[in-house]
Amino acid sequence: MTTTKTVQPPKPPAGGGGLGNAAKTVLRSRWIxxxxxxxxxxxxxxxxxxxxxNVMTSALIFVMLAVGLNxxxxxxxxxxLGYAAFFAVGAYTSGILATxxxxxxxxxxxxxxxxxxxxxxxxxxxxxxxxxxYLAIVTLGFGEIIRVTANNLSITGxxxxxxxxxxxxxxGVDLSNSVVFYYVVLVIVxxxxxxxxRLIRSRxxxxxxxxxxxxxxxxxxxxxxxxxxMAAYIAGAVWGGLAGVLFGAQLSAISPAxxxxxxxxxxxxxxxxxxxxxxxxxxxxxxxxxxxxxxLRGLSDYxxxxxxxxxxxxxxxxxxxxxxxxxxxxxxxxxxxATFDGEVRIR
Amino acid sequence: xxxxxDVADLHLAFxxxxxxDGLSFQVHxxxxxxxxxxxxxxxxxxxxxITGFYRxxxxxITIAGTDVTRLRPSAVAARGVSRTFQNVRLFGDLPVLxxxxxxTHLWLRQNVFDALLHTPRYRRxxxxxxxxxxxxxxxxxxxxxxxxxxxxxxxxxxRRVEIxxxxxxxxxxxxxxxxAAGLNHNEKLELLELIRxxxxxxxxIVLIEHDMGLVMEVSQRVVVLNFxxxxxDGSPEAVRRDPAVIEAYxxxxxxxxxxxxxxxPATATGDGERPTETRDGERVAETGDGEPSGEIDREAGAxx
Numbered sequence: 001m002t003t004t005k006t007v008q009p010p011k012p013p014a015g016g017g018g019l020g021n022a023a024k025t026v027l028r029s030r031w032i033x034x035x036x037x038x039x040x041x042x043x044x045x046x047x048x049x050x051x052x053x054n055v056m057t058s059a060l061i062f063v064m065l066a067v068g069l070n071x072x073x074x075x076x077x078x079x080x081l082g083y084a085a086f087f088a089v090g091a092y093t094s095g096i097l098a099t100x101x102x103x104x105x106x107x108x109x110x111x112x113x114x115x116x117x118x119x120x121x122x123x124x125x126x127x128x129x130x131x132x133x134y135l136a137i138v139t140l141g142f143g144e145i146i147r148v149t150a151n152n153l154s155i156t157g158x159x160x161x162x163x164x165x166x167x168x169x170x171x172g173v174d175l176s177n178s179v180v181f182y183y184v185v186l187v188i189v190x191x192x193x194x195x196x197x198r199l200i201r202s203r204x205x206x207x208x209x210x211x212x213x214x215x216x217x218x219x220x221x222x223x224x225x226x227x228x229x230m231a232a233y234i235a236g237a238v239w240g241g242l243a244g245v246l247f248g249a250q251l252s253a254i255s256p257a258x259x260x261x262x263x264x265x266x267x268x269x270x271x272x273x274x275x276x277x278x279x280x281x282x283x284x285x286x287x288x289x290x291x292x293x294x295x296l297r298g299l300s301d302y303x304x305x306x307x308x309x310x311x312x313x314x315x316x317x318x319x320x321x322x323x324x325x326x327x328x329x330x331x332x333x334x335x336x337x338a339t340f341d342g343e344v345r346i347r
Numbered sequence: 348x349x350x351x352x353d354v355a356d357l358h359l360a361f362x363x364x365x366x367x368d369g370l371s372f373q374v375h376x377x378x379x380x381x382x383x384x385x386x387x388x389x390x391x392x393x394x395x396x397i398t399g400f401y402r403x404x405x406x407x408i409t410i411a412g413t414d415v416t417r418l419r420p421s422a423v424a425a426r427g428v429s430r431t432f433q434n435v436r437l438f439g440d441l442p443v444l445x446x447x448x449x450x451t452h453l454w455l456r457q458n459v460f461d462a463l464l465h466t467p468r469y470r471r472x473x474x475x476x477x478x479x480x481x482x483x484x485x486x487x488x489x490x491x492x493x494x495x496x497x498x499x500x501x502x503x504x505x506r507r508v509e510i511x512x513x514x515x516x517x518x519x520x521x522x523x524x525x526x527a528a529g530l531n532h533n534e535k536l537e538l539l540e541l542i543r544x545x546x547x548x549x550x551x552i553v554l555i556e557h558d559m560g561l562v563m564e565v566s567q568r569v570v571v572l573n574f575x576x577x578x579x580d581g582s583p584e585a586v587r588r589d590p591a592v593i594e595a596y597x598x599x600x601x602x603x604x605x606x607x608x609x610x611x612p613a614t615a616t617g618d619g620e621r622p623t624e625t626r627d628g629e630r631v632a633e634t635g636d637g638e639p640s641g642e643i644d645r646e647a648g649a650x651x
Contacts, residue, residue, distance in 0.1 A: 195463055202462030202469065203455055203476075210449050213438035220398060220432075221516060222424035222453035327496040329442035334494045336481050337474045344486050346517045346548050347454065 030332075032280055033194065040186050044179050053178040054250075059290040060182075060189045061246045066270040066286035067196045067279065068239025073268065074277035074325070075200055076232035077212030078128070079136040082143020083240060083267050088150060088259035089119045090241025091248045095162040096155060098248075105168050105249055109242070116241030120234035128229045131215075143264055151256040161255025165248045185246055192239060197279045199235060208232050209277070273314060275321025284322050349412055351376050351551050352397070352520055357406035359392055359575075366392040368575035370406075374520065374551050379542065381554045381562045381583075384572035385595065390555045391433055393572070394522055397553075398430050399423040411519065425453055429518035431509045433525050433555075439498035443489070446497050446508055447480035450515025483511035487541060503534045510541070520551045527558045539565055563587065571595065 043056060069083045093115045094108040103111075127138045150156040157163075167176035168184055175184050199205050207228045210218035219225050248254050266289055274285020292310065296303045314322065350373035359367040367389045374380050382390050395401040397408055399420035408416045415423050429450070438446050455476055461469040484493060487507040491500050497508055506526060513521055523542070527535050535558065542565050546552055556562050562569060562583065569586040571579040573595040579586050586592055 198462050198465065199459065202459075203452065203457045203472070204459060204462060206445060206448060207452060209441055209445070210438055210452075213440060214436050216400065216420075217432065217436040217438065218449070219420040220400075220424060220430050221449040221512065222421050223449070224419070224421045327440055327442065329444055329494040331494070333473070334442075334444055334477065337478050340478050340481065342482060342485055344482055344514075344548065346519075346550065 033190075033197075036280070036283065037186075037190050040190070041183075044182060048179055050178050053182050055291065055294050057178070057182050057185050057250055059287050060185045061243050061250065062267070062270065062290045063283050063286040064189045064192045064243040064246070065240055065267045066274070066282040067193050068236045068243065069267050070271050070277065070279065070282040071196055071199065071208070071239070072232050072236035073271055074275075074282065075205060075208040075212065076229055077208075078229060078232065079132065079139070080233075080236070080264075081136050081140040081261070081268065082123075082146070082264055083139075083236065084259045084261070084263040085123065085143040085146035086116055086119060086237040086240030087244045087247065087263065088146050088254075088256075089116055089237070090244025091254045091258075092150060092156055092162070092244070093241070094245040095165045095248045095254050098165050099162055100155075105166055105245065106170065109245060112241050112245055113238055116237040117234050119241070120237030121230065123237075124230050124233035128226060128233060140261065140264075143259075143261060147256050147259050150259070157255070159256060161253060161257075162248075163253035165252045165254070167252065168249050181250065185250070188242075188246065192242065193279065193283060196235070196239065200279065204228070204231060212277075269311070273311065273321060275324040278321065278323055278325035281321050281323035281325065288322065350374060350409075351378075351411055352553070353407075353409040354393070354397065355407045355409070357393065357396055357408065358404045359389070359396055359401055360404045365575050367396065367403075370572065370575065370577050372570045372577065372580055374553055376519070376551055377546055377549050378568065379546050379552045379554065379566050380568045380570060381556055381566040382570045382572060383556065383559070383562055388572040389575035390572055391524060392575070394430065394524055394553075394555060397423070398428060398522065424516065427517075427519035428522065429513035429516040429520070430522040431506075431513055431524055431526060433528070435502070435505045435509050437497040437505055437508055437512075440496050442495065443484070443491070443493040443497050443500065443508055444477065444480045447483055447511045447515050448476045450483070450512045450517075451476045451479050453516060479515050480511075483514045484508070486514065486544070487511045488537065503530055506530065506534075506538075510545075514545065514550075518550060520553065521545060522553045522555075524555045525557060526554070527556055527561050535561060 040060070044053065065083070065087060068086075069080065072078050072080045072083070090112050093112045094105060097103045097108040097111055098105050123139070123142045127135055127142065130138060150161075151159055167174065167181065169175055175181055200208070207218065207223045208231075210221065210223055211225050211228060215225055218228075244254075247258070251258075267286075270285040270289040271282050272285070273288060274283065275281025293303055293307050296306050299306050318324075352374040354370055354372050357367050357370040358365070370389070370393055372380070372382075382393065384390055392401060396403045397415075399415065399418050399422065403416055406416070407414060410423070410426050410428060413426055415426060415428075418426075438449065455472050457469060457472040460466070461472070481493070484507075487510050489504060489507050489511065491504045497505060500508065506529075510523070510526065526542075527538055530538060539561055542552060542554070554562070554566065566583050568581065569579070569583050570577060571586055571589070571592050578591045578595055579589045581589070
């Protein structure tokens with residue numbers, strides 16, 4: 001039998017006019033990724049001042065952070081208040097290798113991945129045995145430990161940090177021009193968003209969500225919850241660390257002041273504001289959190305007041321986030337295969 | 348021939364409270380065994396020991412010859428054990444299909460690189476998981492929408508999804524913790540038939556259940572617990588005539604007769620810790636009166 005009699009097509013959500021529904025159809029389709037990339041690609045054509053390029057590049061790096069934290073918080077349900085620690089580990093690893101050992105920035109990436117994986121294991125090892133509130137507090141502590149360590153070691157340059165980090169270059173071609181650098185970051189961040197989304201839609205990503213929904217039930221179905229949580233933590237650490245490499249390349253200088261608790265809180269805010277667990281949501285959330293203060297520059301002294309007020313308004317009006325994760329599975333993944341026979345077998 | 352599940356002299360204590368106190372029983376392939384007893388008798392505690400959620404104070408649990416006493420729940424599951432929970436525990440915000448795909452986690456071979464690169468193996472395994480979910484949802488007879496979140500389903504349907512999820516694991520042994528609780532008459536009849544169909548697949552079933560009609564109808568063997576101790580183990584007919592069982596449910600002769608059939612059977616059985624539902628009183632009367640089996644309909648009706 002290949003009938004799908006019991007599988008109804010997804011009902012369009014109530015409310016919204018015909019145009020709204022049409023827009024929703026496009027936004028919910030698999031084209032949303034390419035559309036987003038296209039918008040990112042034409043942005044410099046519309047505005048390409050060095051200032052705008054700088055803001056947009058920062059926003060993209062922030063998107064990468066938010067997508068990484070979304071794996072940990074949005075998918076796996078592990079509240080991490082010290083996420084900036086992994087951002088710092090990546091930035092410092094790459095910065096130290098590039099300035100002290102004169103490695104090209106690209107060559108530091110494998111080392112950054114190794115170090116952030118280790119950092120994920122070291123931080124996650126003891127903390128992931130804890131649940132909810134306790135985990136949040138311990139990750140907060142670890143975040144501060146990393147920052148204070150960077151502030152006090154000589155190899156990390158102490159409070160001044162590391163400066164003179166070279167920009168990205170490929171085969172001798174310098175990519176430091178602000179527009180070129182923007183496009184390089186766009187490609188890398190797009191790949192990171194795609195990669196995170198693919199992990200989310202795999203067996204591993206499902207296991208993350210099972211843990212978020214009910215850790216005991218997940219364990220009963222054979223999900224080794226400790227290992228799977230560790231995988232989420234490591235994935236988050238790698239995404240954060242690679243964002244750190246881009247951060248160092250963009251600013252050419254890093255210091256402990258860039259990796260404070262406020263940074264962790266802002267990334268978390270992007271995730272919550274955009275819609276926990278929703279990839280397009282956290283991308284929008286990250287853009288919102290980074291671009292809005294710039295858009296509000298006209299208000300000068302009242303800028304952050306207006307920013308705070310807008311955040312409160314958004315969360316009151318849309319507590320589920322700007323673009324919440326869908327709870328309804330699209331028909332294309334719910335389809336039975338053409339050879340479906342309906343016969344049950346126990347291996 | 349060794350048993351599929353062998354529980355030997357199991358003890359579990361929480362401080363001074365002995366939740367399970369020397370329980371031993373065996374389950375063989377494709378056998379349906381019920382574990383009954385007054386509330387607080389230690390049934391769910393024993394389940395939690397077997398599935399690794401509680402660590403036994405002493406004793407041994409063996410599954411198909413392997414000692415699983417000290418294993419974590421996921422490792423016990425990896426040895427072919429699936430369970431449902433007393434209070435349905437689905438992944439509420441996830442689509443129904445995803446809930447059942449959870450059962451495939453242990454045997455679906457897909458790694459991170461398959462996922463990142465969308466290899467042919469990724470596409471194939473994802474389709475296998477989807478087909479498998481549909482297959483078991485068909486098997487349990489889920490009529491409701493499968494793409495929506497599980498928490499949107501009515502209670503009876505959620506119970507079906509939970510069983511489908513456990514079956515998608517392809518277990519050798521399935522532990523059902525009060526699957527009939529909260530089901531109406533018709534749903535109970537369907538459950539009865541479903542349990543038999545599961546057994547016919549070659550899966551052994553251990554059932555904790557308060558619905559005596561269902562227990563007597565479906566079980567090949569009944570294990571009776573009281574105060575964490577096993578007081579009887581035998582065929583449904585033998586167990587219902589067992590004086591120790593009758594005493595556990597009705598209380599001994601020296602207690603006031605008024606307590607046996609009324610709203611407080613827990614007091615009569617000396618349980619005293621958790622209140623027992625009033626229904627138990629009715630069942631107790633029927634179990635003890637020596638009537639022949641075939642009372643499923645009336646039993647289920649009384650509970651509905």
